[in-house]
Amino acid sequence: MAVTLALTVLLIDNILVPFLIATFGKDHITVTTASFLTSRFVVLAAMVGGEILIRKYLWKIEHPELDFSGEWEGETVYKVAHIGVGPVPFSSHHKVKITQDCLSIKISPSTSESYVNWGSLALELEGGDTLRYAYWVNYSDSSKFPEKAKGYEEMKVTNRGEKDRPIQMTGEFHHCAQGMSPVYSGTVMFKRP
Structure with a gap:
């Protein structure tokens, strides 16, 4: 140009x-x-x-194959409570908004029934089909969750749509132990609506 x-x-x-x-x-x-x-x-x-x-x-x-930007619907399945007691397994549905341009990508703060808000601390796109990110979350349901948590998720593209654009991702998450409980791990799936 x-x-x-x-x-x-x-x-x-x-x-x-x-x-x-x-x-x-x-x-x-x-x-x-x-x-x-x-x-x-x-x-x-x-x-x-x-x-x-x-x-x-x-x-x-x-490069539509690298375009993760936009609204996604997520489902998190909490499978294991590593520290503390939690009613595992159970699932939570949420919205995900990925903000992206050709030089940066992040998960913008989003809300759900189970938490006040969440978003990414750092996010890496690896090889065009794997998102790895550290995240923060503030939970609203104290019967199942700690007040807040930080964690790590790794998501892989499992389905692509028109022009090879990602439309579904699946992966795993792990909470970090920060003196709060329960500390969970489980699986995650994102789909474009």
Whole structure:
């Protein structure tokens, strides 16, 4: 994009503007307009606009197989209570919002019936089909959960849709022992609605 923009500015300044001056005269509106197109303001606006367009949208067209962004529906199955007592096994349904551009990816804070909110602390996309992340969660149901927890999940793409875009992931989670109980581990599944 930067090279194309630089070449365009050079062509306008060195070929188009002299041609317009020779054809219409120095004070013609076409000369003024062409000169304005090479101004710092226009070049900077084109660079910023192009960067936003590429970072947020165009990369998804080129690499849909890496596009995890958007709303997902999750189901967590709590299978083992490692520390403390919990009514295992049981499941919890929740929403997941993955925010992604071509340079970053995260799970944005989301809510559910079982917890106040949760989101990622750090997230890594490995090999195009595995998400690994540390997360935080604030629970609302004190009969089953600690007040808050941190944990680790690893999810693999198990189904892909149109243009190879991920539509289902499954994996495992593990709570970290932080002096609160119960400490759970289990399985997780995310699907696009």
